[in-house]
Amino acid sequence: MAANQTKKDEQVCCVKLQETDLGLETMAEAPLIKGVSWEIGSGEFWVVGGMHRSGKSTLLSTLGMLQKPLSGRMELFGVNPWGADGANLMKQRLRVGMVFEAGARLLHKLTVLENIALPICYHRDCRLDEARERMDELLKFAGIEDLTNELPGELSRTYRQRVNLARALSLSPEVLLLDNPLSGVDLSEQQWWQDVVAKLWQGHAISGNKPMTIVIVTNHLTPWVEQGRNFALLHDKSWRQIGGMAELDACDEPWLRDVLGERKMTE
Amino acid sequence: MRFYLDMVGRVILGMVDTGRGLGAFALITLGTTISKFGAAKAVIRPQIRNQIFESGLKLLPMIAFLGLALGFVIIGQTVALLTSVGAHEYTGPVMVAVVVRELGPLTTALIVLARVGTATVIELGxxxxxxxxxxxxxxxxxxxxxxxxxxVIGQAVSIFALTIYLILIALVSGYLFIMVQNVPLTPAAYADQITSALTWQDFVLVALKTLAFGAIIAVVTCYQGLAQPLRLEQVAAATSRAVVVGTIGCVMVDAIFILLFLLV
Structure with missing residues (x-):
């Protein structure tokens, strides 16, 4: 335990939330999640489980700096991204990649290649052909080399999801946020995602061989339950940080069965 | 009675709200244009070129057709009227006042609003x-x-260029109508009438007006599509709102320019 604490202290804290209430700014009086206090260390793997409408996407949007916490304090890499200097927000966003649910939010008028290249070309001010080498790496990593000229509307949900991943990785972020990546994909595709996320966490050439910090929100925890990962739950507007796999197994919340599915029931 | 007062109040508040939102959006756009000038050129410049193609080059056939029609209609009416009072030497000045100063820029702006502005709201929405x-x-x-x-940049440039084309085509087609009507006016005399009627203020007016129209149309349509959270079913309503607000904006700016022109 003490060793774990020392290891944690040595880690750089990527994200820190202190007593934050999360939700829509237009409905500030009715937060979706209350009292989130959470520290995500560099290189950690977090899986947050919750049923539909429990605020998972809101939590992820807050971590991705698309939504401001309604109250409390938030820090990313030791900096308040919502501080007075707007440049901070942009700088911090470059360090976080987001994979949206169901392969959504790709730019519908751009091809697969252009979607993935856009962040690189925009931030490095280069033409598409100048970013070609990085593009090829990303396309190969996501297994979508043959789809470069397709429009997102012509792709199945499975491939749109992969394009989303390639786009999120294009700027080599340090933190990768995934919103329900296994939702609506078949079993072989689920395996692909589990393998790919595990590789990224351990450090892969696509992210400069550096282990990435991973945060997944899901309504089905079981595929992600493995040693070395951290778990938290969202239920009834509240946040509950569980801990590792042992703590998850020991957790006796009756509604945990809903997000664990067959795993908890077979025990 | 109270119901109608409430309704009028809501409409006025809605207009004030839209005006305030548009003003803020225009200032943010101006700030971004200045602060990010030259940033991400590799991405932004092709976007500007694409806008000039979509809102300029693609509309050229339609503008050419309108220019022809405008020249025929205005000259048709003017020649009939002026010849009846023996004053056909005023044909050129009338063309300058009507086509160059007024109808040319405004017609072009409204065509761009209808063709490109609506597409912008739908796309951004x-x-x-x-x-x-x-x-x-x-x-x-x-x-x-x-x-x-x-x-904003692409549509301002496009409306400026399209207006020049529309004016030139209308002036030429106007003379074609004069020829058909056998009015005793030589091409040289017609050209002389027009050049004499044109002043330096006309050139400045056309440039400023068209650039302002382009900026207004782009800001209004982008604001309606982008600046507020939309659901898919709300896109159609946002599009019609953009056309109304864009038309009102262009007409108001046109009126301001007329006043300024008359004062200078």
């Missing part, structure tokens, strides 16, 4: 409704810089 704008923000890409600034 869909992007907003499907979360593409948030995706850009997540990638640290400023949506105003990527989606609005190229439209």
């Amino acid at each position: 869909m992007s907003r409704a499907t979360g593409e704008v948030e995706a850009l923000e997540a990638l640290a890409i400023d949506p105003i810089h990527l989606m609005v600034v190229p439209r």
